[in-house]
Amino acid sequence: MTKDDRYGAAGDTYGSSGDQYDDAPSQNGTGAETAGAAADDAETETDDSANDGVADLPFIFARRTVKADRDALPVYVRASTADQIGELERELDDRFDGDDVMSLDVREAVVKAGLRNVEDVVDVMETWGYGRR
Template sequence: MKSGAGDDPFADIFEDDTQDDGQPADADSVEGGSTEESDVLDVSKNGSPDATDESAGKTDESSDEAEIPWIFRRDKVKADREKVHQLFVRPETDRTYRRFESDLEEAMDTDLSRLDVREAAYLVGMQHPEMVISLLESWGYNYFD
């Protein structure tokens, strides 16, 4: 076997976001219960998600550009998406997602980008932590002290 043949050729592309204990490096535990103001996302009127601490006081966008919805300002669907949040899901979650995406497209009467739908759902979940906590507890997280 050649030297390095077992190495992951993509290992240097994706940054490892876990600590030695397998937990995400920047994950807040549910017990902590506090969300710092700088971590809260603000979905502005044009629909572009901006971190509140980054958007405060910045005026590098012209007012005309800020009026144009995000999906029309970008060149491609991956524009402004530098971070990768890989998501592994169970089969029932995948089936539910596919119905969800189809229902959204039907309700909006347009084809939607899968990345846009996923990020929008992710952001809505972060805006409703009580619902996320309820689901996590139904999965058994309520048994941890």
């Protein structure tokens, strides 16, 4: 596997815009917005996108490159976690056959899923020993 395969080539084939899902409400109510506000924003985006059509596209199709509109956030993980992420990437690559599943997308999706499920994050941290003092 090459670096481009893992992180996405600089000129990936997907397209150029921001993540319209950044402010999506979380499932456990810890998100920055309520579902009603998110729906209002979605309606506004739909109205605005009638002019150019880009906002109507899902994130992977609207961006220029896999790194477009993203900030670097270095994350250091143990070998077992890296192995799990690699396994997940392979599973998702099989599931989304025909799509180029980018490692950066999988990793951000894992972070977003954790933000939507904060209790799962708390459980992992408690397993690591947090809250025992």
